[in-house]
Amino acid sequence: MMNDLIKLIDENLDKFLPIEYPEELFKSMRYTVLLEGKRLRPVLCLEICRCLGGKIEDALPTACAIEMLHAQTLIHDDLPCMDNDDFRRGKPSNHKVFGEATAVLAGDALISYAAQVILRNSKNLPADVLLQLLDDFCTAAGARGVIAGQVVDIEAEGHPEKHCAEKLDFIHEHKTGDLFKLAIVSGARIAGGSCEQIEDAKKFARDFGLAFQIADDILDVVSDFETMGKTLGKDAQSGKLTYVTMYGLDNAKCKLSCLLDSCDVIINKYNSEILREIVKGIRKRVGI
Amino acid sequence: MMNDLIKLIDENLDKFLPIEYPEELFKSMRYTVLLEGKRLRPVLCLEICRCLGGKIEDALPTACAIEMLHAQTLIHDDLPCMDNDDFRRGKPSNHKVFGEATAVLAGDALISYAAQVILRNSKNLPADVLLQLLDDFCTAAGARGVIAGQVVDIEAEGHPEKHCAEKLDFIHEHKTGDLFKLAIVSGARIAGGSCEQIEDAKKFARDFGLAFQIADDILDVVSDFETMGKTLGKDAQSGKLTYVTMYGLDNAKCKLSCLLDSCDVIINKYNSEILREIVKGIRKRVGI
Numbered sequence: 001m002m003n004d005l006i007k008l009i010d011e012n013l014d015k016f017l018p019i020e021y022p023e024e025l026f027k028s029m030r031y032t033v034l035l036e037g038k039r040l041r042p043v044l045c046l047e048i049c050r051c052l053g054g055k056i057e058d059a060l061p062t063a064c065a066i067e068m069l070h071a072q073t074l075i076h077d078d079l080p081c082m083d084n085d086d087f088r089r090g091k092p093s094n095h096k097v098f099g100e101a102t103a104v105l106a107g108d109a110l111i112s113y114a115a116q117v118i119l120r121n122s123k124n125l126p127a128d129v130l131l132q133l134l135d136d137f138c139t140a141a142g143a144r145g146v147i148a149g150q151v152v153d154i155e156a157e158g159h160p161e162k163h164c165a166e167k168l169d170f171i172h173e174h175k176t177g178d179l180f181k182l183a184i185v186s187g188a189r190i191a192g193g194s195c196e197q198i199e200d201a202k203k204f205a206r207d208f209g210l211a212f213q214i215a216d217d218i219l220d221v222v223s224d225f226e227t228m229g230k231t232l233g234k235d236a237q238s239g240k241l242t243y244v245t246m247y248g249l250d251n252a253k254c255k256l257s258c259l260l261d262s263c264d265v266i267i268n269k270y271n272s273e274i275l276r277e278i279v280k281g282i283r284k285r286v287g288i
Numbered sequence: 289m290m291n292d293l294i295k296l297i298d299e300n301l302d303k304f305l306p307i308e309y310p311e312e313l314f315k316s317m318r319y320t321v322l323l324e325g326k327r328l329r330p331v332l333c334l335e336i337c338r339c340l341g342g343k344i345e346d347a348l349p350t351a352c353a354i355e356m357l358h359a360q361t362l363i364h365d366d367l368p369c370m371d372n373d374d375f376r377r378g379k380p381s382n383h384k385v386f387g388e389a390t391a392v393l394a395g396d397a398l399i400s401y402a403a404q405v406i407l408r409n410s411k412n413l414p415a416d417v418l419l420q421l422l423d424d425f426c427t428a429a430g431a432r433g434v435i436a437g438q439v440v441d442i443e444a445e446g447h448p449e450k451h452c453a454e455k456l457d458f459i460h461e462h463k464t465g466d467l468f469k470l471a472i473v474s475g476a477r478i479a480g481g482s483c484e485q486i487e488d489a490k491k492f493a494r495d496f497g498l499a500f501q502i503a504d505d506i507l508d509v510v511s512d513f514e515t516m517g518k519t520l521g522k523d524a525q526s527g528k529l530t531y532v533t534m535y536g537l538d539n540a541k542c543k544l545s546c547l548l549d550s551c552d553v554i555i556n557k558y559n560s561e562i563l564r565e566i567v568k569g570i571r572k573r574v575g576i
Contacts, residue, residue, distance in 0.1 A: 025431055025439040072362035076396060099448035100369035101442055104392065105435050108364060109401045112430035119423055127415040135407055143313055147393050151313040154389055273348065 004276050009042045010034070010065050017089050028098040028106035029113070032071040035089045041183040042067045043274065046209075048184050048201060051270040061121035062133055062186045065114035069137070070179055072110035072144050075103050082154070104212025111141055123189065133186055140182035156241040163241045166216075171241065174258070177209030180276050184208070192222025204266040208277070208279075211259035215282050217242040218252050223285075290331070290562050295346075297330045298322070300352050304405050316394035318388040320359040323377045329471040330355045331562065334494075336472050336489060339558040342479025345420070348423055349409035350474045353402035356424070358467055360398035361434050363391050372441070412478055413478065421474055428470035437463025444529040451529045459529065464504070465497030472496070494555040499547035503570050505530040506540050512574075545576050 019026045034288055042063035049059040078085040078093035079100065081253055086096055095103035115137055139145050153171045158160055172247050181202065188201035220235045235242045243252045260279050267275040301321055307314045330351035337347035353387055366373040366381035367388065383391035403425055410418050422487045427433050444450055469490065476489035508523045509532055523530045531540045548567050555563040 007473055020432070022436055022439045022443070025436065026444065029431065041443035065307065072396075076392055079392065102439065104364055104367065104369060108360075108396065108429075109431035109435045110401065111396065112403070112426040112433075115400075115403060116423065116426040116430065118348060119426065120417065127419070130406065130419070131415070135404065138400040138404040141396075142404065143317065144308070145400075147397045148310055148313065151390065151393055155310070155312065207545045 002277055005043050005046055005274065006039045008060070009039045009046070009063060009067065012060050013067060015036050016061070016121070017068070017113070024098065024102060025106060025109060027092060028102045029068075029071075029110055031097060032075050032088070032094050032106070033068050033110070035071075035091055037089055039067060040212075040278065041179055042280070044055065044180065045183040045187040045190075047272055047274045048187030048270070049191045050190055051272050051275075052109065052191035052193045052197055054187070054193075058122070059187055059190045062118050062137075062190060063183070065117040065137065066116035066179060066186070067140055068110050068117065069182075072107045072114070072141075073150070073179075075107040075110070077150070078087055079103060082150075086129050114141075122190075129192075132189060133175050136182055136186060136189075140178040145174055145178040145182075149173065149178065153241070155266045158239040160239055160241075163223065165246065168241055172210055172213045172243070173206075176213040177206065179211065180209035181205040187240055200266055200269070204263060207262045207266075210257055211263060211279075211282065214243045214252050214259070215286050217244045218249065218256065218286050220244070221249060222287075253286065253288050256282075256286060260288075278287045290565055293331050293334055293562065296348070297327045297351060297355065300348050304349070304399070305351050305356070312386065312390060313394060316382060316390045317356075317359075317398055319385060319404070320363050320382045320394070321356050321398070322390060323359075323532070325377055325378060327355060328500075328566065329358055329467055331480075331566070332468065333471040333475040335560055335562045336475030336492075336558070337479045338484055339563075340476055340481045340532045341558050342475070342480035342481075346410070346413065347475055347478045348461070350406050350478060351471070352424075353425065354467060354471050354474070356398050356402035356405065357429055357470075360395045360402070360407040360429075361438070361467075363398070365438070367391060370438075380385055381576055401544060403429075410478075410513075417477055417480075420477060424470055424474060424477075427498065430464040433462055433466040433470075437461065441529070446527040448527055448529075454532065456534050457529065460501045460531070461494075464501040467496065468497035468500065469493040488554055488557065492551060493556075495547045495550045499544055499551060499570065502531045502540050502544045502547070502566065503574050505532045506537065506544065506574050509537060510575075541574065541576050544570075544574060556568040 017033055019030065045066060046056050046059050047064040051054055074088055074091055076093040077083050078088055079095055085093055087093060098106065115134060118133055118137060143277050149171050152167060153175055156167055180261060184199060184201050184205040193201065217235065237247065260283060263279050266278065305318055305321055307318065312411055333351040333354060334344050334347050338344055343525055362376055363382040365371050366376055367383055373381055381414040382394060386394065403422060406425060410421065437459050440455060441463055472489050473484065473486060476486050505523065523533065530570060548571060551567050555567065
């Protein structure tokens with residue numbers, strides 16, 4: 001059932017992003033968007049929408065747009081002037097294939113392209129819901145969202161004297177959390193969720209986003225390239241501020257376990273097998 | 289009167305983009321947005337709106353958003369992996385002041401920030417006009433707009449064997465033309481312009497955008513750093529495809545003159561002193 005959703009998302013990503021002129025630009029955009037992946041954000045968006053009584057078709061454009069936005073952050077994160085990473089999901093990163101200039105432009109293009117996918121394919125949603133989705137999208141994509149997290153992350157790197165718990169929280173909330181929040185809350189909005197349901201979704205998104213990032217921090221220490229498909233062990237090496245460098249591996253695992261328990265409480269309300277599977281998958285990979 | 293508009297735009301750019309946390313990011317965004325400039329795109333947006341009977345206040349958010357988007361293109365164009373330009377409007381370019389990583393992120397952030405300025409400050413426009421403005425904005429900002437032009441421009445550079453008139457038209461239409469078109473057509477839409485008025489605006493935008501780019505191509509050959517505030521003479525040096533390299537200086541001047549005559553026809557309809565002043569300014573700088 002999880003695989004059915006992933007297949008549906010992959011088909012729609014392909015459909016929403018056909019090759020146009022200039023081909024090289026669209027190929028570069030498609031390259032990272034269509035890299036095989038877990039599609040966690042769009043899956044969450046669709047599944048929350050379904051759990052709250054919405055139609056999956058109504059959420060598909062937004063779910064795909066969020067995955068495109070996610071791809072944008074990956075392309076720019078991997079650039080030589082940022083994390084300088086040559087691999088992503090086990091494949092050469094975008095700028096290694098298309099060159100830096102095209103990678104910068106493909107990332108730029110994905111931001112407005114993704115917003116337009118929502119705009120043009122959500123005409124059956126009430127105008128106020130559509131405008132709210134776009135506003136949420138802009139917030140998550142921008143200077144008050146993932147980019148804020150990324151900037152503080154870069155500032156903290158190699159400056160352990162500036163590391164503190166508040167900064168770590170800020171990085172996690174925005175750099176990773178905001179796209180999960182966008183996916184989950186958008187799903188609830190598209191389903192026409194009540195205020196209470198939107199608040200539940202926000203709480204679930206906060207816990208899940210933080211859990212995901214802590215798991216990522218742990219896996220950077222304990223996993224290998226083959227499993228993760230990207231260069232690992234870089235966090236400690238480069239003096240990055242992570243949950244593990246701040247609190248140690250055992251405390252990180254303990255915090256992660258608590259957060260996932262908290263996710264399970266809301267998942268039981270939703271009664272969603274797919275969400276249970278996702279949380280179980282995180283526990284398994286981290287070994288808790 | 290032109291200066292009053294510029295002052296109004298500068299005040300509103302400052303107002304719409306206050307410094308928030310993380311400060312370095314917002315400082316970088318503001319640095320290029322607030323660089324002293326002619327504010328041609330927002331001026332056109334406001335003035336067309338006024339000419340068609342709209343309120344200038346209604347167009348201010350969109351006019352400022354378009355200037356922010358313009359700043360985004362400048363920041364990324366100047367990057368070492370793109371045009372590698374150390375100066376912009378006579379000042380060090382964004383990445384020279386804030387570093388490449390922040391410059392990439394500030395550019396990224398401006399795209400969604402600008403869209404949100406429109407979204408959050410245009411509530412008194414009808415929802416269908418607002419959604420159309422956002423759709424136009426996304427088209428101009430993205431893979432079917434300025435970025436398409438930029439990619440083809442980069443592809444053509446240093447490959448004179450691939451230069452052709454169609455490619456030059458495409459670059460000019462999108463790389464420069466699309467933001468002028470966005471500014472002018474948005475002004476007409478915000479004023480509630482009729483279909484005929486929107487079509488007039490599109491024709492004016494096409495002619496004006498092309499005229500502006502040809503003037504820029506000419507000035508790269510005949511002007512100096514002090515007047516233009518950026519590195520000049522680079523087009524021929526780097527084998528760039530421009531109107532001058534394709535048709536020669538005299539033909540470029542002749543074409544420019546024709547286009548400006550054509551602009552004047554529509555400007556007479558609008559009966560706008562400000563638009564007349566702008567066109568006269570271009571003639572004067574190029575010496576035709």
